[in-house]
């Protein structure tokens with residue numbers, strides 16, 4: 484398919500050629516139904532279809548646009564996923580933080596950098612490597628999750644994660660959970676890339692929606708495997724970094740301006 | 742002496758009546774009489790469950806277990822056998838929940854059968870939004886009061902015995 488697309492890009496003006504290509508595409512669509520279907524429905528997946536490795540969900544954080552003092556993404560995450568904001572928590576050191584704002588300052592130049600830190604959805608996740616029960620796992624579309632049915636709360640993964648992205652629920656939540664986001668005492672949790680929204684076909688996350696709504700536009704979410712997606716285009720244009728790139732984990736969250 | 746005999750006789754009479762009463766009790770009452778029977782409230786939404794009632798009473802845990810793994814691990818989110826859909830239909834009108842009070846749908850049978858589940862340590866026991874506002878309930882909300890009137894049915898001992906076997 485991608486070969487065909489690049490050919491058509493080079494010869495844009497020949498109607499015969501275009502007709503030939505569209506006929507070929509239709510033929511391919513008929514003969515290759517299973518394969519073609521997979522690619523077509525990758526975004527608004529029907530509910531009976533499993534997540535596909537044709538997609539890799541990722542996020543771009545533009546730290547040059549992320550505003551000092553703004554925590555729209557953090558409160559949107561807390562609202563969507565039902566975790567108590569740290570400020571309201573009785574045990575602040577144990578409070579869950581699926582996403583948190585960091586303000587960094589270069590000690591030499593005093594330059595300040597703002598960025599949200601969250602689970603980086605590593606392609607080679609250390610949390611999955613160390614989990615003794617298999618509860619930490621990476622879904623086919625690159626989203627790293629905790630299966631709370633098998634998590635024993637040992638917290639190895641919290642130790643293994645280089646990004647301090649995970650937290651343990653220490654107290655009973657007494658039916659305050661969101662129907663779409665089960666979570667509970669004794670299980671480790673972290674950012675899920677709003678898997679409930681992704682599976683619904685929203686194609687975005689609560690933090691990205693909030694950041695865009697606040698006018699800062701510092702976050703972009705999308706399929707990094709699709710060369711036409713907004714995130715892929717931006718990643719082609721902007722210089723970006725992975726945090727602790729030396730660990731070679733191939734992160735799903737990329738930062739610009741750090 | 743006469744007093745002693747009288748006391749012995751009285752004691753004998755008491756023992757005999759107790760035994761006779763116990764005998765009669767065991768005769769004309771079903772064995773399950775000790776425990777209060779579960780109250781099974783008709784679902785607010787929908788006429789029929791995704792499978793026949795008999796099947797669901799025996800096997801709901803199996804289908805839920807299978808579905809949960811598909812959903813968590815693979816992201817398959819079909820509605821049939823989804824716990825969220827059970828809750829959408831079965832949340833009680835009074836409490837808006839399947840497990841808030843002792844007569845709510847899930848609790849009622851589980852406490853009768855002495856089954857302890859931990860589903861609701863993590864899962865919400867309520868449907869999304871309020872009962873009436875929930876999109877799945879919107880169509881039936883206007884006749885919810887009718888359902889409530891004919892709702893509470895006691896399960897017969899025979900039915901429960903069937904489930905337990």
Ligand code: SF4
Pocket residue numbers: 601602603604605608609610611627643644645646647648649673
């Ligand atoms: S950032 Fe941490 S929790 Fe997230 S996938 Fe990587 S190691 Fe696991």
Ligand code: SF4
Pocket residue numbers: 613614615616617618619629633634635636637638639640641670671
């Ligand atoms: S806390 Fe849970 S998810 Fe983390 S390593 Fe232990 S069992 Fe695995």
